Amino acid sequence: MIELSLFPELDSELQDKKSSTFEDNMKLPIHRWYRYTAGFSATWVAKIIEEEILNGRTRIIDPFVGSGTVALESTMHEVEAFGLESNPYVFKIASAKLLWNHISITKIQQASRQLIQRAKEIDTSVENYPLIIRKCFPDETLLRLDALKNACLEIEEGDIKNFFWFVITSILRSTSPVGTAQWQYIQPNKSKANVLDPFAAFEKKIIEICSDIRKCSLRSSNHKALILQQDARGEVDIPDNWGDLVITSPPYANNYDYADAMRLEMSFWGDIENYKGLKNVSRHLVRACTQHVSRLKNDVFDMMESSLLEPIKEELRIKFDLLDNERKNHGGKKNYHLMIVAYFYDLAQVFNTLSKKTSEKCKMCFVVGDSAPYGIYIPVDEWLGKLALNSGFKSFSFEKLRDRNIKWKNRKHRVPLKEGRLWINK
Numbered sequence: 001m002i003e004l005s006l007f008p009e010l011d012s013e014l015q016d017k018k019s020s021t022f023e024d025n026m027k028l029p030i031h032r033w034y035r036y037t038a039g040f041s042a043t044w045v046a047k048i049i050e051e052e053i054l055n056g057r058t059r060i061i062d063p064f065v066g067s068g069t070v071a072l073e074s075t076m077h078e079v080e081a082f083g084l085e086s087n088p089y090v091f092k093i094a095s096a097k098l099l100w101n102h103i104s105i106t107k108i109q110q111a112s113r114q115l116i117q118r119a120k121e122i123d124t125s126v127e128n129y130p131l132i133i134r135k136c137f138p139d140e141t142l143l144r145l146d147a148l149k150n151a152c153l154e155i156e157e158g159d160i161k162n163f164f165w166f167v168i169t170s171i172l173r174s175t176s177p178v179g180t181a182q183w184q185y186i187q188p189n190k191s192k193a194n195v196l197d198p199f200a201a202f203e204k205k206i207i208e209i210c211s212d213i214r215k216c217s218l219r220s221s222n223h224k225a226l227i228l229q230q231d232a233r234g235e236v237d238i239p240d241n242w243g244d245l246v247i248t249s250p251p252y253a254n255n256y257d258y259a260d261a262m263r264l265e266m267s268f269w270g271d272i273e274n275y276k277g278l279k280n281v282s283r284h285l286v287r288a289c290t291q292h293v294s295r296l297k298n299d300v301f302d303m304m305e306s307s308l309l310e311p312i313k314e315e316l317r318i319k320f321d322l323l324d325n326e327r328k329n330h331g332g333k334k335n336y337h338l339m340i341v342a343y344f345y346d347l348a349q350v351f352n353t354l355s356k357k358t359s360e361k362c363k364m365c366f367v368v369g370d371s372a373p374y375g376i377y378i379p380v381d382e383w384l385g386k387l388a389l390n391s392g393f394k395s396f397s398f399e400k401l402r403d404r405n406i407k408w409k410n411r412k413h414r415v416p417l418k419e420g421r422l423w424i425n426k
């Protein structure tokens with residue numbers, strides 16, 4: 001088993017409060033390669049894995065892999081893991097990080113020297129980039145990013161190409177002078193300080209990566225978590241009855257758009273040009289924002305009648321009506337009433353998947369937050385617990401970690417919210 005002594009010691013209470021945030025991961029080798037604000041604490045994940053190894057639970061599933069925190073900690077602790085991530089961009093990011101114990105430092109250094117060399121010779125152009133990219137990067141910067149991109153695209157298919165795709169993707173926001181904070185929507189009218197030149201940012205990243213691999217190289221065998229680009233709501237390639245520990249965090253019902261959040265990256269690589277392109281990504285995701293439910297109409301009534309939502313049906317219908325009425329008082333007329341039905345329906349499907357894929361001794365931890373669209377409170381932890389029981393799990397309890405929505409003056413509503421761990425047992 002891996003010693004955690006290489007990681008900074010954190011006071012355990014503080015560590016508990018921060019277990020739902022990615023903040024501390026930016027100090028941890030490998031986790032820090034990509035700032036994924038939606039991620040949770042690797043130190044906390046490590047602690048759970050260590051405790052559960054002692055209880056004989058060594059097969060881990062994370063149905064919402066994100067940047068790969070659970071998968072990485074599983075490889076570092078030499079336990080088996082499966083993960084699911086249905087956003088192809090996020091999947092590629094997590095997959096590249098998991099290559100850390102499969103490609104050598106020498107290979108990375110040699111290939112990166114070749115890539116930089118090639119980028120300096122190659123023809124570049126900014127003409128074909130979409131407007132969003134032209135607004136985010138001055139031509140001079142974009143020419144250099146284009147050179148790195150074209151040099152990467154020339155590499156033959158395989159781990160090295162995927163790895164450099166990741167490195168270039170990971171430096172995009174730090175090389176843009178406009179408002180492109182990691183994992184927030186792009187704000188081309190704002191500017192930011194400390195912008196890096198693309199070649200310098202690329203080299204700096206390679207140095208960080210090699211230093212981290214060197215630091216961790218004593219700590220792992222060839223373990224590799226298997227992550228799949230699959231939708232956790234449906235059929236997935238994990239053996240039945242396999243997992244005995246689930247550690248995860250689903251999208252929260254808080255209107256954050258996990259497809260749109262990668263618009264800059266997808267546009268840079270030429271993978272989306274318009275709304276339809278984004279839709280191809282979002283249709284594989286849990287519906288947690290109003291943009292993803294705009295076409296739902298009568299389907300929500302079928303969902304509410306479905307056996308999947310039976311345990312929360314009446315309460316859900318009350319909130320649905322309240323939200324439907326409340327929206328009429330707001331300019332945006334957001335479809336929160338449709339969103340919450342689709343959200344719980346989707347997560348009920350995920351519980352069904354997990355019920356099939358886990359063993360009789362399985363324990364699950366879902367890091368969740370509740371929500372109050374238009375100020376109407378939705379008891380997310382309680383409803384998810386009930387849906388898990390409906391899928392065959394035996395018990396659940398909620399452990400609150402922190403309050404949300406209590407600090408800011410400009411918050412949209414005054415309903416206190418919380419974040420915590422939903423523990424579910426078979």
Ligand SMILES: C[S@@+](CC[C@H](N)C(=O)[O-])C[C@H]1O[C@@H](n2cnc3c(N)ncnc32)[C@H](O)[C@@H]1O
Binds near residue numbers: 068070087230248258
């Ligand atoms: C809260 S984030 C998980 C973050 C992760 N714990 C980490 O530390 O990076 C939720 C993730 O679930 C993914 N996701 C959303 N719907 C999904 C689905 N139906 N199947 C699989 N993954 C999904 C999103 O793309 C997002 O990356």
